[in-house]
Amino acid sequence: MTRLEALPHYVESNRFEHFVNYELLGKTALRVQRWRDQWKIARRRPRPDSALNPPLRSVVHMKEIMSRHYLEGRYAAGVRKVAWVTSGAPTEPLQALGYFLVYPENHAALCGVRRKAQSIAEEAEHAGWSRDICSYARTDIGAMISGKTPAGRLPRPDVLVCCTNICQTVLHWYRVLADYFECPLVLIDTPFLYGEANDHEVAYVKRQIEDMICVAEEIAGKSLDETRFREVMTNARRGAELWLEVLNRSQQRPAPMTAFDGFIHMGPIVDMRGEAVTVAYYERLIAELDERIERGIGAIKEERYRVLWDNLPIWFKIGEFSKWLAERGVNVVASTYTFAWGELAPMIDPTQPLDSMARVYLHPILNRSTGHKLDAMKRMVDEFQLDGVILHSDRSCKPYSLGQIDQRDRLVKTLGVPALLLEADHNDPRDYSDEQGSNRLEAFIEMMEPRA
């Protein structure tokens, strides 16, 4: 049995199936679903017993966009070239070449939100992967070998693109994928920036992006169209700018959305940056946020404390946390994680695509020093007028978490803001204790009391 035969759930579609199931029936069904959701939202009565104001109306559009993306994924293999990419990979040339992009991290997060991550990760654990490796990797490896996924089906990759600007974990993980799928693995290695970027680091990343384009062109059997590439870059920049604007709207008091909303609404900028639909979606979202701001409607009814969230969300707890904290007057208004997809917007230059991509993809917060991250947090405490910081110590994510102990100490000592280290995992419920978590959060809220 070849390795691919061991993965029978990765089937190919043809153009007919793609057209009927996705273009014709699928898209229509999702549109109808959106209308029904809109109708439900319009009829929803305000709930006086809830500490949260009604959710943003735009969410139904986001649901449609993301569902459409995953639906197309089911029928993409054999119809479009498919690339599996890390969340920080330079995908714009791939998009311009017509690739369908799969973001395994986003897929793992989807499993987390749907509370399916543990059972899927256990498939990987039964196959020998340790519980000490990142739970995103475990979830996706589990999905790969078992075929279990809330997305229905993922398309088999023609190429894997792994960019180390978020962690080295992804390289180890993608080596596993390459071994299973027996397809090319393109590495974009981005030197970690302990300080400012040096020229040789930028040049190195640029050359690797150029090499990636050559590989991608060969697999796609066509050349990169410069006009289309520029168009994608323009959309990428605009999308990132708008996303940044979305997040910055929460500088308002009361904040019109929570960081938990942000975790959900970041789907398009992660999975579909560079696409016009993303730009249109964030324009719509901003309009709704502005309407809320104008009417003085906050995401939660009584915003007593404004808090920063550091690190990945705890996907399986998003809803519960948002409600639990809102009931205590806590609005988590910002997060370092969601900003990562917006803060580099000014660096994106569609007229200098390769040079600017090299710079952009070197600079995500996860590729920068612990001191830089502390400075970013301090700036956010100031700009968002925050009363406290929750640092999610994510057992799975060492690059994000190592350094948090010293960062917390400095936040407390230099800014005088209460800061809590909350032990958990972004996808594995076995690494979070409800009782201990709630006790620590209660104590944290008490520490913020004098600031209310």
Next chain:
Amino acid sequence: MPIHYPRAMLRAHRLHPMELWGPPHVERHEGSRHFQAYTCDIVVKAMSFIRSGGLGASKAILVPHTCDALQGMGSVLGDFLDPDQRVLTLYLPRGRRGSDHEFLQSELRRLATTLVEVSGYEPSRADWDEAFEAEDAADRALADLYQRRDRLAISDRDFYTVVRSREYLTAEQFCQQAAALPEGDPPERGVGLMISGIVAEPALFDQIEAMGAHIAGDDLACGFRRVYSVSAQADPFERAAYRLLTSPADPTCGTPIQARVETLEARMRALGARGLLIYDPKFCEPELFDVPLLRKHLGACGFPVLHVEFEMGDRLPHQTLSRIEAFVETLS
């Protein structure tokens, strides 16, 4: 700090490296003030050691970018802890392409400028030549030790004591020590094992010997993965980069799994190893990812694989020893 770094370059700048792999008998306590419980011992114990003044008169701490954990350590040391020593970093590319060679040469040039600041010494051409000659000789001596292993009348423990003395001896001292090893029939050997992982403490070799087995070869980061090929390029940075980028298969360097499997299989056959013991410090992601696929692929070639994790400095738990013992028995 582990694993790969340019030794000749340090020597040319009149600096002598002392490597920190733990140290195993240091408590985690002080390091735990900075790193969470899910951080490996190499990082936490090294931090304890540094914070409790263990580095004495050293001038600098070089943290090569080996993994996310060492990345965090280098960053925390440099950004928050202000140690007496200068904190130096080195990014090691994870590919073996032309772009990786070019990048590493520039990265080494950058490092060299900071080494001049640390040592106050700017090496001359003669210094570089002398340094490469000495370090290449030591690299050759290490490679030769591995080649002569089955003609050395010493135990595995003694063999690895010498291999690991490269972590603190000068090149000349190491060469002398390696040359002085007695040739002859090795002690009673038993079942041959290949051992893989980051680092193995001497007590493990005694235990393995007591079980009636021996180490036929290793794939340890502190061992065979640092048997570098000798290079002859005229430019010192090109030469140093070549040395680092032609090192044996190593997951921390991004070696594709298939290539790693093929190398391991060929070496195991050549050395007469009957099984692979993967011996990892807890929480070592670079190692953990490969384990199931090594088990699968090497298993298909007839080589059973056992994976055990350990905490440095602790006596090996009875359960771990029993697992190794049972593994050895199945191979006998």
